[in-house]
Amino acid sequence: MALAHNEAPTSQEGTTAPAYCAQPPVTEPILRPDLSPDRLSAIILSRTKWVNGTVLRYCLLNESDGASAEQLDEVRKAFQDWKDIGIGLEFREVDRPSESEIRIGFRQGDGSWSYVGRDALGISTRERTMNFGWDLTSPHGKATARHEIGHALGFAHEHQNPFAGIEWDDEKVYVTLASPPNNWPREQTFHNILRKLSISEVEGSDWDPESIMEYPFPPGLILRPEKYHREGIPDPLLISEKDRTYIKRWYPPMEDKLAELHPFQSVELDLAAGEQSDFAIVPSETRMYEIGTLGDSDVVIVLFEEVDGELRYFTGEDDSGEDTNARLKVRLFEGRRYVLRTRLYSAWGPGQAALMLW
Structure with missing residues (x-):
């Protein structure tokens, strides 16, 4: 989601493009075709979410990737920022990848990305479920850490919300994202930007352009709403108020006595x-x-x-x-x-x- 550098290269169309989170494909549940729409929607909406009260263990795979102490601390702070909202999930750092649900690499050149929620359980304990491919100590990097952890908690990209009402200049988006620093093929651009989520994958009807799960976009890539065509979408650097409300809907504080x-x-x-x-x-x-x-x-x-x-x-x-x-x-x-x-x-x-x- 966040930028790699304070300045970004210029595409062939003259539009500057930051480096973006490249979310891996989300697994699609194999469900019976005769399920009612309400039942199907409820399953799809909840399937990537953890049961509340889960202790999510994460392992920082810095031995081979050479991450600095500052980078590792920024990831720890990002987990703490989500926890400080008052959610019922717990986070524990562990040393062994085999004991973790979330395995975090710092492999440069591989972008920044994370599997979504419980999809991480289907990934071998020998593999990463999250990666940070650029500096996390800048404001943009700090936002990247919070964005990727948002994916790990089960949340999708906000600009793909079907209620956002975004109309894209598709070809300009493809050309811009095909240029450095992203160098994405068309299918990756479609998956991460142009593809709209199914209405069954989102809750409510509001789009939050300030969400930490939103990409920042330069002017010119969005045709409508007109405001974002002229101004673009600023870099969301913090977990927004709507993010806080939404995550507590899924992970409210736990009761002390059961x-x-x-x-x-x-x-x-x-x-x-x-x-x-x-x-x-x-x-x-x-x-x-x-x-x-x-x-x-x-x-x-x-x-x-x-x-x-x-x-x-x-x-x-x-x-x-x-x-x-x-x-x-x-x-x-x-x-x-x-x-x-x-x-x-x-x-x-x-x-x-x-x-x-x-």
Whole structure:
């Protein structure tokens, strides 16, 4: 998203172009073609988001990439900026890539980019899920760090919001982005700029040109709205107020005390699409247990085990788009504490969704 340098080269059309975040292709869920539009939209909107309360571990892969201490600190500060909003996610730096969900490289010449949200889970632990290809200590670089972490939290480019109403000078955009410093082929420009997100991929109807997930654009690339044709879009250097509101919608502060889920007692999941319920499980005996949902719903359930005061991922299941219920079969140990988090995509049947341990 952010600029590589204080000055940018001039394209063949005389338009200056900053270096942009080159987001990797987002995985598309394979869903049944007969799903209702509301059910489909709810699944697509939520599928890249983490369950709230997740501890996201990140590893800075600076050994081979030669990142400076200042660069590494800027990434740490960027994570802290997102956390300071008051969200329910936690961030932990770890030394081993195999223990991380987010693996951050600093490979020059490979641009700046990040996989979106839970898409990172499908990437080998030997590979990066995020890269910074330019200096992060300038104002533009600091914004880049916050932008890429926004992707890692599950958010897309703001200028691709279908409600933005942007009309592009397509050929001028292609020519400008084909020039240094981006040197993008047409398909990369289309994927990162011209392609509009599906309405099912965004929430609400507002476009936020001040969002940290927005690109800065020079004058001339946008035909309409006229204001942005004349002035372009300034470089968003900070997490905007709308960014703060939106991320707390998905990751609100966590409650200190959780209700306990007891065997053979079903608990109603009185949730709207995208909302989440959390329960503690403290087994009274060591044995095999099953945990599952009841009713017509699409959910993701994730079980964590408390280890040395910190929640560690144990197992999970996503039943979205299926007519079956999420089900976990796990061996739980007496006296240990587990936390079950359940995020609802949609409730599509006549009854209420519920959760049960047995």
